[in-house]
Amino acid sequence: MKHPLDFSGKVALVTGAASGMGLAAALAFAEAGAAVVLADVRENLVKAETGKLAAAGHKAIAVLCDVSDDAQVAAMVERSVAEFGRLDAAFNNAGVMARIAATADSTRDEWDRVIGINLRGVWSSMKHELRQMERQGSGAIVNNASVGALTGNPGIGSYIASKHGVVGLTRTAALEYIKQGIRVNAVNPGLIDTQIARDVVSGNEEAYEEIAKHVPIGRAGRPEEIAAAVLWLCSPAASYVVGQALTVDGGMTVA
Numbered sequence: 001m002k003h004p005l006d007f008s009g010k011v012a013l014v015t016g017a018a019s020g021m022g023l024a025a026a027l028a029f030a031e032a033g034a035a036v037v038l039a040d041v042r043e044n045l046v047k048a049e050t051g052k053l054a055a056a057g058h059k060a061i062a063v064l065c066d067v068s069d070d071a072q073v074a075a076m077v078e079r080s081v082a083e084f085g086r087l088d089a090a091f092n093n094a095g096v097m098a099r100i101a102a103t104a105d106s107t108r109d110e111w112d113r114v115i116g117i118n119l120r121g122v123w124s125s126m127k128h129e130l131r132q133m134e135r136q137g138s139g140a141i142v143n144n145a146s147v148g149a150l151t152g153n154p155g156i157g158s159y160i161a162s163k164h165g166v167v168g169l170t171r172t173a174a175l176e177y178i179k180q181g182i183r184v185n186a187v188n189p190g191l192i193d194t195q196i197a198r199d200v201v202s203g204n205e206e207a208y209e210e211i212a213k214h215v216p217i218g219r220a221g222r223p224e225e226i227a228a229a230v231l232w233l234c235s236p237a238a239s240y241v242v243g244q245a246l247t248v249d250g251g252m253t254v255a
Contacts, residue, residue: 004237008033011084012234013077015039015067015125016094018046020194021144024223025091025230026060027053032231034089035059037080041066041094059084067094067121077128087132089234092125093144097199098159111158118162119169126173126184133182140234143170143186144226147249150188156200167245174243183242185233190249192221216251 002008012029016022017038030036030053038053040046043064050062061083065076080087095118099110122143133139148156149163167186174184191197191212197220201207212220229248232238247253 004235005032005231007089007231007235010034010088011037011080011086012089012091013037013039013080013087013129014091014093015065015076015121016144018042018049020196021189021192021223021226022091022093023049024227025093028224028227028231029089030056030058030060035084037061037063037076037083039063039065039067039076039094067092067125068116070124070127073121073124074128076125077132081132086136087129088136088139090125090129090139090141091144091230091234092122092129092141094121094125095144095162095196096159097196098156100155100200100202102155103157106157114158115162115165118159119165122166123169126169130173130177130182134177134180136181138181139183140238141173141182141184142230142233143184145170145186145188145245147188147190147247147253149186149245150247150253170245171243178242183233183238185238185241185243186245187226187229187233188245188247188249188253189226190221190247190252191215192223192226194223215249216255219250221248221250 012034014026017026018040026038038050047062050060053060063076065072098114145166146163148160149167170186
């Protein structure tokens with residue numbers, strides 16, 4: 001019997017794949033046997049990481065994509081299918097942190113930037129992924145939300161709003177498409193050892209380390225720990241999991 005986390009013969013797409021949780025997920029899909037599409041706005045970096053995968057014998061391509069641009073997202077999915085013939089799994093991970101400002105002091109441009117990438121980008125990615133998966137009659141999508149989808153956080157209102165929106169969108173799409181053989185779920189990462197986590201404290205390493213100490217497990221999470229959750233949610237092992245936002249946070253939200 002095939003192991004439920006064996007993705008041999010499958011095709012996975014990851015946005016924001018040049019670093020952090022996206023790169024960890026792309027590596028995990030590749031190591032599980034999938035052909036992987038790594039999409040990112042940072043062209044040189046995503047090409048370099050894709051080259052490493054290809055050199056290690058994995059099937060992988062890099063695609064330049066700004067997820068806030070619907071035409072680029074459509075081209076990303078089209079390229080994926082043209083290259084590998086289908087799309088079985090997607091991790092919509094691309095996101096940015098808000099620049100810290102109280103709600104009344106934030107700007108329209110900043111709101112549009114964060115919502116455009118974090119929420120509209122997820123909607124756009126899902127729209128085109130779902131169309132392909134509908135044609136196949138199968139597929140699994142995981143959207144990257146945040147523990148910020150469960151709480152408030154002063155100074156980053158647009159980020160918090162975007163992540164609440166991702167969870168609501170995930171639940172709605174899950175109900176719309178499950179009868180067509182497509183499962184849609186999300187992950188809510190807590191403090192993960194990535195640049196975006198450090199952006200919350202404006203790159204202050206001491207502040208970041210202090211926050212990490214107060215996570216109940218005693219440390220920040222590793223990108224690979226989120227990747228493991230994403231692979232499980234995309235696999236047959238999670239075949240009865242529909243419309244959930246799986247919190248992976250070292251105990252932050254239960255403390």
